[in-house]
Amino acid sequence: MKLELRGITKKFGDFTANDAIDLVVEPGTIHALLGENGAGKSTLMNVLFGLYDADAGEILMDDDAVTFVGPGDAMAAGIGMVHQHFMLVPVFSVAENVMLGHEQVKGPAKLLDVGAARDKVRELSDRFGFDIDPDALVENLSVGAQQRVEIIKALSRDAEVLILDEPTAVLTPQETDELLEIVRQLRDSGTAVVLITHKLREVKAVADTITVIRRGKVVGTAEPSASQEELASLMVGRDVSMTVDKGAADPGEPVLRVENVTVVNEASGVTHVDDVSLEVRAGEILAVAGVQGNGQTELAEAILGLLPTAHGQIILDGNVLSGRSIRQNLDAGIGFVPEDRTEDGVVADFTVANNLILDLYDREPYSRRGAIDPQVVRTHAEEQVEKFDVRTTSTQALTGALSGGNQQKVVLARELARELKVLIASQPTRGLDVGSIEFVHKRIIEERDKGVAVIIVSSELDEVYALADRIAVMYHGKVVDIVAPDTDRDTLGLMMAGAHSKEEAA
Amino acid sequence: MSDTSVTEKPADPKDGPGDDRVRGVLRGILESSTLVVVMAVVASLAIGGLLVMFADEDVREAAVYFFSRPGDTFSAMGAALVSAYTAMFQGAVVNPSSETFVGFIRPFTQTLTMATPLIFAGLGLGIGFRAGLFNIGAQGQLLIGAALGAYIGFAWDLPWVLHLLVAVIGCAIGGAVWGFIPGFLKARTGAHEVIVTIMLNYIGLNLVAWLLTLEAFQRPGSNNPISPEVADAAQYPLILGSQFNLHLGFLLAIACAFGVWWLMERSTLGFEFRAAGSNPRAARTAGMSVAKSYIFVMVIAGALAGLAGSAQVLGTEKVLTTATAGSIGFDAITVALLGRSRPLGTVMAAILFGGLRAAGPTLQVQAGLPVDIVFVIQALIVLFIAAPPLVRSIFRLPAPANEKEVAA
Known part of the structure; x- marks a missing residue:
């Protein structure tokens, strides 16, 4: 017909x-x-x-x-x-x-x-x-x-x-x-x-x-x-390059170590993350690949402290993180780009300026002795909007009115405004247009080159290949294997379906 | 701020579907435009006018022979309307028929006096609404605050200024304690604040009723549940002299409105409150303690409700009874919603309600109407505010952008 x-x-x-x-x-x-x-x-x-x-x-x-x-x-x-x-x-x-x-x-x-x-x-x-x-x-x-x-x-x-x-x-x-x-x-x-x-x-x-x-x-x-x-x-509607220029990684010491971490949903008793161990070094990008719903999201949230770990520990720079508040983990140098930016990343009816200080609001110079300085917040917002090319009518516009890509830039701008040791980004380009994807990828690689340890959780293989220095594949809450970035699509695909790779991790 | 002890327990105040719904309703009301709010008031007054016409004796008499002389009914209706609105104006704003200047402006000072407790309590509730808490407990918080403040007022003997200060602080502390309980329970166990605050209203009321049976609270030589009058030193001074009832509490309420504005718009604490109210998940991800916000919000709201109690026991009534709270705690909910939980709006809404209250007696005496008309108008305002689409369709206002469906 x-x-x-x-x-x-x-x-x-x-x-x-x-x-x-x-x-x-x-x-x-x-x-x-x-x-x-x-x-x-x-x-x-x-x-x-x-x-x-x-x-x-x-x-x-x-x-x-x-x-x-x-x-x-x-x-x-x-x-x-x-x-x-x-x-x-x-x-x-x-x-x-x-x-x-x-x-x-x-x-x-x-x-x-x-x-x-x-x-x-x-x-x-x-x-x-x-x-x-x-x-x-x-x-x-x-x-x-x-x-x-x-x-x-x-x-x-x-x-x-x-x-x-x-x-x-x-x-x-x-x-x-x-x-x-x-x-x-x-x-x-x-x-x-x-x-x-x-x-x-x-x-x-x-x-x-x-x-x-x-x-x-x-x-x-x-x-x-x-x-x-x-x-x-x-x-x-304009020229885009599909691949981001990325130099070779120059990894340093391990910054973040995840040791035998298990995350169990307390209500349902389902084990989302099952005895996962991995480490990320300064100046490298570890991509956690896998089909959605295999525990990657929960792993990222557990590292920040949003989810409690049933056992195992998370060690940042030699300090055990488990049991500390999210605030303390952020202060310790974790940057977090949540998977669901509208639910977890931004407050839709806050202005762009306020979302840009959502986790900075009680630090100087944004506030002093409990009083927020609107002038500083505004100036900061104008700088960040410029730097991250956030398309908004004004820094005082409501964030909910922005497109997904621009909201994501707001989140990224906010997280990268702090001194980071580790950046955890879940599905950093989901729902973004090609132009924004290119931009976000560039920024993430810049962070890596500054010596930040980066964890990317992504279910898009194109993104994994574009960013990863090493690839950890998760299936049913376990890390199937950690492999080199030149592993071919078929092998990765099999691993994402639970088959073990014969190759050894890099 | 030491926070880790109470905060990041797994008892992340779980947001059940019910919670989301409450938040949705709250947000819908808070986002309704000023125009809708004003129109809601206009519509309520208009429908109130209809009721006035049917409640009027002359109208009903004329209506008996409506079909032979309809003109009589209509002119009686007109007369009833004019007399009702005139009475309202004279009872709430100014009285042009008065011989003296004092008599001329007295109605407005009465309106402000009536508005004072509503401003206090409405401000507190507004903070809660913006922080995503539907606090129904102003009534109980007000009573407990009033009980503590009144006790300090009549039982203690302190010098001038100090006595008032201590009594006022006592009111605030009493209310804050009563607000802390639901805040703490919500933060710790996720207990829904609507249910807990409603229950605490009953507990508060009965607690005060019981206190008033004790020798320590009862007027010497009386068996009635009424306390002694608070000492002169503990009473709010009258700010316009003894001819008017307007007391210092009103200025304190205005000062609190400024304080609340600063808290919500300029302080880091208010930033947390607003974030927790708009998107608790994002607030948590950004490292804020939503649980801590709930406790702080309820303590501050309770303290403000307690100050509303001070306007009663240290201001207008000077004694503690079980009727001290009247319906202030509930009217304040309407006031806060009508004022869209913003300090300026709350003050204006409180003055509107104070005016309706002040007009009640005049309405009865001058226009021969039941006082209940005032309550009906208040109830209609609530109805219209709670249904912005209704108001918009009556007045053909455009829908706000956030109600439009934008599909990808």
């Missing part, structure tokens, strides 16, 4: 999320919708899926104009969507999830016909080689398998246009490859696939057509043969 969007415009108040977007998706093709976070990709797809009403424009399917009042209409018309966050009931079986909202009944008693759903799952699973057991409970499936269940769900409703919203964010490199293979098969069987992503590598790997969206507008189309640099500059 051919899908066409004409002049779709969607506004939220004064903000135009989609501005007269035209898009044609041919059957049997993979159409990549490429754009930075916040460019309007998801809004466009939500309009298409009937979740939002467009302010202007029309949707045509096989050249007939259609209107969708809700997702039900869109599904009935043959559009399927796999959301970034899965819409599955964990305690239901695969078959039950697939029939959910579409239940078939049999017999006079109108019993649920699970058998039919089971057959449907089995048929689709066999056809595309999904290897999914219809009776397995969803909660027991891996993330990649859950995603395939979502795809089966869409296909079981005879979707002829399948929208995948950032499908690879939660996958290991191997799972990503598997997904891309599935997508190719779907295309070959005649389905039109819309792949929403900001990952250039994937786009180049599978897309037949690429449409680039920037600030709610289509800024161009590209061939898959275009280079990553070309695609990136189209996405950002």
Whole structure:
């Protein structure tokens, strides 16, 4: 089925999320919708899926104009969507999830016909080689398998246009490859696939057509043969270099040692970090790689003291940290860039200036004897905004109004304003545009070159490769191994899935 | 500030979903624009006017023969409105019909006197609201403060100035202790402050009732639950002479408003309070002790509520009874919300409420209306403030930016 969007415009108040977007998706093709976070990709797809009403424009399917009042209409018309966050009931079986909202009944008693759903799952699973057991409970499936269940769900409703919203964010490199293979098969069987992503590598790997969206507008189309640099500059609107210049590390003495640390969630009893030991030396970047949810976040939070350690100890410059307050750990020279910047990094309804002193406010010169000096705070903010290129209307603007990238710059500027011994940055560039990524990476490498021991927690392999001097891979709360930065993608991918590497750590 | 003993225990005051909801409601109210607040007051007064018309005797009489002579009903309505609003004005602002200057301005000084305890307590509650604490306990804190201050006032014999000073400090300490309890429990165990403060209101009230049965608190030779009058030396001096009730407590309240402004906008402590209120997780990650903030906020709010008690026992009433607190502790919640928890707003809202209170008797005597009209108007204000979208739709105001859905 051919899908066409004409002049779709969607506004939220004064903000135009989609501005007269035209898009044609041919059957049997993979159409990549490429754009930075916040460019309007998801809004466009939500309009298409009937979740939002467009302010202007029309949707045509096989050249007939259609209107969708809700997702039900869109599904009935043959559009399927796999959301970034899965819409599955964990305690239901695969078959039950697939029939959910579409239940078939049999017999006079109108019993649920699970058998039919089971057959449907089995048929689709066999056809595309999904290897999914219809009776397995969803909660027991891996993330990649859950995603395939979502795809089966869409296909079981005879979707002829399948929208995948950032499908690879939660996958290991191997799972990503598997997904891309599935997508190719779907295309070959005649389905039109819309792949929403900001990952250039994937786009180049599978897309037949690429449409680039920037600030709610289509800024161009590209061939898959275009280079990553070309695609990136189209996405950002200016030239960007994809690799950051990084000299060889000159590591000094170990600064931070993590010894046999275990972190257990007190409420649930789940062990997030299991007997982890590692050390970071001055002037090197240790990247902690792994698929999300394998204990990296908890490890970083335990080092700062946000989470208590069940046992083991953390030693900074010869001093044991465990049991000290976060404040004391910050004072001891830990810089911390939290994974979730809006929740943990900034106070959204504080001004930029105040967020820049969120952990400096009670030190001189920002305050004296309990009184904050607004003039100093303002001057400091103006300097930092300049230095870190924070795009804001004023230092007195509310931080919540800034884009994710600019909020991240605020956090980074604040943390780097102190004398650091260790910098811990979790997912430092998640959700950032290519331009900001480049900037953040540069700053982190500068810190390393100043002799700071740096720990980067990242689930993006590109980022790990761009920054790491050594790579620690975590799986199920344990460090699988610590390897050199030139370890190839496949090996790292296997390690991220729990397989031990044969190579020894550098 | 020594903080490690109480603070970074794993008893990180866990934010349950209920807490988030309270914070969401608080934030919604605090962010409502001044225009919405003003319009809420206007709408309340207008609806109050409707009630006045229906409560009026003449209107009801005329309404009996409405269909034969509707004009009578309408003119009676108009007359009722005019007489009610005139009475309000004369009771709360100035009385132009008075022969003397004293009589002319007395209503306004009465308004300020009535506003004084509301300013104190409202300031304290406002600090809590901005720090993410929904403190319902001003009533109990006020009573305990009043009890301690009153006791110092009537039982001790100290020289002038010193006696007042000690009694005022006693009020503040009494309230601070009563505020410390819920703050400490929240910091240490995560106990929800709404429940704890409500319970402490009852405990405070009954504690004072019991104290008033003791010989030490009772008026000699009386069995009634009423204390002796506090010594002259411990009373707030009247600042406009003996013809007016306005006392020094009002100036102290204004001074406290400046103090609270400085605390919240300029001090490191207030910075912590605001951070803990807006985003406790980010505050914690930045090394602040959110638990410590909760305790400090509740102690300061309690002390201010205690000072509200001083305005009663050392100012207007001069004695301690179980009715000392009236409904000040609860009205102060409205005052703080109406003033958007900012000191200036709180002072203005307190004066508005003081005015409504001061107008009550005039309304009754002059316009023949039940005093309850005033409470209805207060309640309507609460209703409108709690539902900013309602006010916006009535007056067709634009929605604030933060309520718009911005999708990526």
